[in-house]
Amino acid sequence: MGSISPDAKLPWIKTPCVLSPQLSRVAGCNIYLKLDLLQPSGSFKSRGIGNLMLHAVAANPDVHFYCVSGGNAGLACASSAAALCKPATIVIPVTTSEMFKNKLLDLGARVFQVGKNLTAADLYLRENLLAKDPRGVYVPPFDHPHIWDGAATIIGELRDQLDVPIDGIVCSVGGGGLFNGLMQGIESFRWSGRKPHVVTVETAGADSLNASILANAHVTLPEITSIVTSLGVSRVSEETWKWSQAPNTQNVVVSDADAAVSCVRFADDARLVVEISCGAALATVYRGDLRERLGKGLTDAQWAEKNIVMIVCGGSGVSLRTLDQYREEYGPLTTIKV
Known part of the structure; x- marks a missing residue:
């Protein structure tokens, strides 16, 4: 494909990254929100x-x-x-x-x-x-180098926006295009300290990356049973499987209920509405996974100094009525309180 003119109009925007006092209080560390729900399409x-x-x-x-x-x-x-x-x-x-x-x-x-x-x-x-x-x-949904290059622009933006070390980045993963881009972006820069740790999050029943990690092989799920259709890819890209073996990555699986109720909590805490695929990543804050995965062995004071970026990937499949349904149907099925 041809080269892009420096004057070309980009079909995406540089999105804000803001500190969230509410999610920071819940997590016990500094939580920054990379607001890719503000992209023209509503998602990353x-x-x-x-x-x-x-x-x-x-x-x-x-x-x-x-x-x-x-x-x-x-x-x-x-x-x-x-x-x-x-x-x-x-x-x-x-x-x-x-x-x-x-x-x-x-x-x-x-x-x-x-x-x-x-x-x-x-x-x-x-x-x-x-x-x-x-x-x-x-136009494929996730498995193409140009797609990964586009997602990688998040890292450059974060380095420009934050004047603190980035200790971790948390993202939901379906086919793996976002995760591939984040890892590629991290590798393209020199870091004064440790590279940011990337935590990928899936829902049970759509956890094709987790299945591959457990099998120590690139495998395909026999079926998708999660309600989170945006993450419902039975086999992650080959590039995603390769990146998942990097030492600065971890994978977390949450339930559909965790992801759904996290969307409700996030609407209350951040006054932002996201679909359930994004709620999967946010669930790691509300369930306490971040401290367990990224802060093990640290004192409360040490953990409080850590800076974690949540990729608020957005999504179109949500409405206020949807959030009401999530609260009623899934509230009793998770430990996350609303």
């Missing part, structure tokens, strides 16, 4: 998918983007296409909500709703749309 995927699409336009301005998605990748493709003034077609399964479909239409995307799942929708896109369009460019 604007970075990676936007970067891939930017490279495609640099190589050939006459393009039409195609993406299969039941969630945030589709929104990132549609919003990036709008920013680049290029057409986009998104194919969504029949199970996709009207709310999500309308968001795509609002962004100017052409939308086809076919297939009972993403596999069927992807087959339709490839055989009936992409194969017939010589201008067509396929």
Whole structure:
């Protein structure tokens, strides 16, 4: 793909990173929130998918983007296409909500709703749309180097924004595009002290990275049983499996209830609304995992000086009504109090 002009308009933005007194009090250390829910698409995927699409336009301005998605990748493709003034077609399964479909239409995307799942929708896109369009460019959700490069921009921003050592970074992981970018970004800089430790978080039933770590092999989950569909990837990327073996990484698995109720707590604490995939990472604060994983052996005073960045990855699959349902249905099923 072609090179990008320094004057090119980027389809993502530099997002704020703010200290959260509320989450810091709960965790017992300094918790910073990297607010990627403020990206144009509503999630961090604007970075990676936007970067891939930017490279495609640099190589050939006459393009039409195609993406299969039941969630945030589709929104990132549609919003990036709008920013680049290029057409986009998104194919969504029949199970996709009207709310999500309308968001795509609002962004100017052409939308086809076919297939009972993403596999069927992807087959339709490839055989009936992409194969017939010589201008067509396929936009994958997470497994591409340009996507990882886009996610890596988070690290450069954090180094510019924070004047304290970054001891840890916490992110949710599905296919692994965000995690790959974070690790790649960390490796691209020199650090005055230890490299930041990266904690990846999954929900039980969508924990394909954890399954690989336990098996000491890159494995595929037989099925996804978690309600967190945005993290529901049965096999992480090969790059994710490789990065997970780095010494500065750890993996945590939380329950659907933990992730759901963390979204409710976060709305109360931070006055921000995020979907349940983001709640998985936030659950490590509310459950106490951070102290156990990153502060073991430290005194309270030593732990209080640590600086942890939560990647608030965002997501579109949430509403105030959703949070009310989470509180009622999952509140009794977790130790996290609301």
